[in-house]
Amino acid sequence: MASGSQPQPSTPTPSGADDKGFQSWRRRFSLITGLGLSETDKAARTTEAQCKQCEKWKYDLLHYSPAVVFMFQQLRHIGSKVTPDHLVCTPCGELQAGGFLPTSGAIVLCQGKFIHKKHMESTIVHELVHLYDQSKFKVDWDNLRHHACSEIRANSLSGDCRWSREFFDRLQPNFSKQHQVCVRRRAIQSVAANPRCPDVAAAERAVNEVWESCLNDTRPFDEFPPM
Incomplete structure (x- = not known):
């Protein structure tokens, strides 16, 4: 060591139980900030966040949207067995925000494609009209x-x-x-x-x-x- 220089503190290296705690903390930090994640992990994180947003908006609309609640009531009135489970949040490769599957009666909600909750509301009502037409008029x-x-x-x-x-x-x-x-x-x-x-x-x-x-x-x- 050169004369007059001051010793520099060394950075402690975690080991054992401390190392496990450090790795767990670093993983949580990466998930929160996105720093240090692989492209695969980033894509999975985005998909998970989009799914949560889609499910939250869907829940809100099923309970509080007058148009969505009304359509469910009318579908049940004509004998349709539609349930909230018929509305499925999923990633979509297409440009559309949603779709109706006539063979199963399922309604696809393309997570990550909705500009705002009102956009999802109109999409759900649109597809429920298709379901209504199929149920009542045998399209x-x-x-x-x-x-x-x-x-x-x-x-x-x-x-x-x-x-x-x-x-x-x-x-x-x-x-x-x-x-x-x-x-x-x-x-x-x-x-x-x-x-x-x-x-x-x-x-x-x-x-x-x-x-x-x-x-x-x-x-x-x-x-x-x-x-």
Whole structure:
């Protein structure tokens, strides 16, 4: 040691039981901050957080959303055995926020895809309208006219096409017949994605053929819900 220099304190190295406690602390610190995690661990942490958020919002909406509670009541009234377990939070590879699986009656909620809770609310009501149509009207989803009618109703009744959703979330401002423009656009997009649909022109024809009757059919609501 050089003359006049001061000894430097050494950093203690944890060992034994202390080492286990240190490793546990470091793991918790990494999980909280994200520092030091592998890409796999980061992805798992993100997925877990998205799932918790989705489940929390779903619980809130099932208990406190008038539209969601009303749709569940109406579905049970027509004999549907729908339960909260039919709403499944899961990661999705697609761009959509949710979907309806006709064979099982399950509703997929794509965790991490919701802009806000109101977005999830309109998604749930949209898919519950599909379930209502299948339960009450025996929709044949391979029939483009049937599919078009349910899409028109779901987009119109769910709040998917409220002005704020179009303007702020989708950047699709329309000031003339905004609601109808949105419902038609989204219905055509959905029908065009049907494997039975040969092209967009066929989707447009199907939507046009059922437009008036299905847009004006507000069941199970007495009138159009407030937007």
